[in-house]
Amino acid sequence: MIRLIIRRLFYLVIVLVIITFLTYLIFFAGNPNDLAARFAGRAAGPAEIRDAAIRLGLNHGFWYQYWHYLDGLLHGSFGLDFQNAVPINSEIARAFPVTASLVLGSVVLWLLIGIPIGIMSATHPRSLRDRAGTTFALTFLSMPNFVLGLLLLLVFYYYLTRAGITWFPPAGYVALTQSPVQWFVHLILPWFSLALVQAAIYTRLIRGSLLDVLGEDYIRTARAKGLSRRVVIYRHGVRAALTPVMTQLGIDVGTLLAGAFVTEKVFGLTGLGQLALNAIGNDDLPVVAAVVVLAAAFIVVMNTVVDILYAVLDPRVRLA
Numbered sequence: 001m002i003r004l005i006i007r008r009l010f011y012l013v014i015v016l017v018i019i020t021f022l023t024y025l026i027f028f029a030g031n032p033n034d035l036a037a038r039f040a041g042r043a044a045g046p047a048e049i050r051d052a053a054i055r056l057g058l059n060h061g062f063w064y065q066y067w068h069y070l071d072g073l074l075h076g077s078f079g080l081d082f083q084n085a086v087p088i089n090s091e092i093a094r095a096f097p098v099t100a101s102l103v104l105g106s107v108v109l110w111l112l113i114g115i116p117i118g119i120m121s122a123t124h125p126r127s128l129r130d131r132a133g134t135t136f137a138l139t140f141l142s143m144p145n146f147v148l149g150l151l152l153l154l155v156f157y158y159y160l161t162r163a164g165i166t167w168f169p170p171a172g173y174v175a176l177t178q179s180p181v182q183w184f185v186h187l188i189l190p191w192f193s194l195a196l197v198q199a200a201i202y203t204r205l206i207r208g209s210l211l212d213v214l215g216e217d218y219i220r221t222a223r224a225k226g227l228s229r230r231v232v233i234y235r236h237g238v239r240a241a242l243t244p245v246m247t248q249l250g251i252d253v254g255t256l257l258a259g260a261f262v263t264e265k266v267f268g269l270t271g272l273g274q275l276a277l278n279a280i281g282n283d284d285l286p287v288v289a290a291v292v293v294l295a296a297a298f299i300v301v302m303n304t305v306v307d308i309l310y311a312v313l314d315p316r317v318r319l320a
Helices: 002-028 032-040 046-056 062-074 088-123 128-141 145-162 180-214 217-224 229-257 261-266 272-281 285-313 315-319
Strands: none
Touching (some): 002 062, 088 128, 088 180, 088 229, 088 261, 088 272, 088 285, 128 180, 180 229, 180 261, 217 229, 229 285, 261 272, 272 285
16 A cells, blocks of 8 residues: 555656646747746836846756746745736635635535435436436536526526525625635535536446446345345445546546636636636736646646545555
């Protein structure tokens, strides 16, 4: 088990270094004068552009520049925002709690909704329960995230407010440290907007995986030994069926932590997704590069965690 963890962490470091190199190559290995001009501002003259190039280290070679960039990342610095001339770290520190609150709350919801419905469908195939689960999954799989978000706002904000019930705010974010109650209230609709679509995916995923597992020889052997149906399904079947679910969960959480762009836009949440969209609109390369590196890091880290959890769920992984 320890060897597995060490090997996965080694691969993690290698992949992250490759990602940072490719990111720097794409975003910063262009014309140094162009980068310096962007940093100095539109009204800057030749002297200001030259000073900006010196401050950014663009008067050195490529490998020196990349090492300077990598050294900053190792020390937790993403550099300066070209547009606002402030550290990108401060903008990420402001935006990340918003995205993390949205994603983690949604993860809890979609697992609590999707996995039980998937198990119910798999354990009662071709029954009314299975058809109900399939209807739920197909309904939300065919519904775009922004459409669901707008429908939730229409019903639970607009119509309820017109009826004199002001339970749900239309948009915005309140920090957990500022008011836990308002933090929860402001995130209920975004959570369900993101979670219902994802829950539909996990319903179909756990249903298909569990149906395959319940047809395995060792499941029939467990039943033949007289184990109860509950023990066979939940102790043996569900545990083995969770492997593809963990794979999908690692990808989804890693991707969404980089910014749930659509949900943040619909509900006016100033998270990493909105930060990236604003940076793209302003042609602010360092901020875009920082979000790309974070996105890749989240995905790689979550997949490493999933690989380690495989060894917990499936002893065959440890033996391999």
